Amino acid sequence: MIQINNLGKVYSTGRSSTRALGGVNLNIPKGSVYGIIGLSGAGKSTLVRCLNLLEKPTEGQILVNGQDLTSLSGTDLRIARRKIGMIFQHFNLLASRTVAENIAFPLEIDGMKRAAIKERVSELLPLVGLTEKADSYPSELSGGQKQRVGIARALALKPDVLLCDEATSALDPQTTLSILSLLKDINRELGLTIVIITHEMKVIKEICTHVAVLHDSRCVEDASVEEVFTAP
Ligand code: ADP
Ligand code: ADP
Secondary structure (H helix, E strand, C coil): CEEEEEEEEEEEECCEEEEEEEEEEEEECCCCEEEEEECCCCCHHHHHHHHCCCCCCCEEEEEECCEEHHHCCHHHHHHHHHCEEEECCCCCCCCCCCHHHHHHHHHHHCCCCHHHHHHHHHHHHHHCCCHHHCCCCHHHCCHHHHHHHHHHHHHCCCCCEEEEECCCCCCCHHHHHHHHHHHHHHHHHHCCEEEEEECCHHHHHHHCCEEEEEECCEEEEEEEHHHHHCCC
16 A cells, blocks of 8 residues: 655755665555664654655655655645654644644644534544543643544544554553554554554564564565564
8 A cells, every 4th residue: 555666865964965765665555554663863764754745755756555645746745644644752742732622633724614523523532542531631641641642633634544653662661552552453443554663673563564674774674574573
């Protein structure tokens, strides 16, 4: 469903340039939980920003259901972005808005009517186990609960892909497991493709069906989790 062909990114600042990605090829099957692991500086954030269409790659293609995202602009780009939900390490919630209002935010931006927003939010709250917290503010929530709000907000526009950028890196081990288990449920129940960027092997082992290893701007491994972890 997502096919990344020969993706490359060079950052140019003044006279110097840094290659952050080069010749990256990935095939992310529909319905998979696809992990991308690598050390700091490997190019993970750059790959996320390319996938999320915040950054234009200098080479290559990102095909989602056959459509090349790197060639889009204007309205087409905005429509394509809605198909990718995203969650973050530090949750990125709006402090002045309640849980329900945070989840409603992308729907408001999208121009959805008030009644429809209310209905969609009331479907999302139980999905992430936060019905009782609808009127709480982010400062009143635990880290795990904040990430649950992030997940509900990311799912609001019914994306094709959920992109998780170090989404459990700020959480303790037990909360990490509960968030991973929620992501697993969402993958299974909604059939949603999930892409997980992480520096933690335990995250990959816990839920991923596929894994790619980024090292020094290159993808050095791309396989099912059994293939990578089963010693010959
Ligand atoms: P990771 O997320 O795996 O730590 P990054 O994608 O952040 O890796 O970085 C990959 C390489 O690109 C690093 O050498 C980094 O210094 C460089 N880099 C990242 N962002 C920029 C930028 N905006 N300008 C210049 N160089 C950058
Ligand atoms: P935290 O992540 O903050 O530690 P918990 O994992 O304990 O929070 O879950 C917070 C609340 O969400 C609990 O009441 C729990 O029963 C509920 N919950 C956990 N997972 C789900 C789920 N998949 N669906 C619905 N509710 C859930």
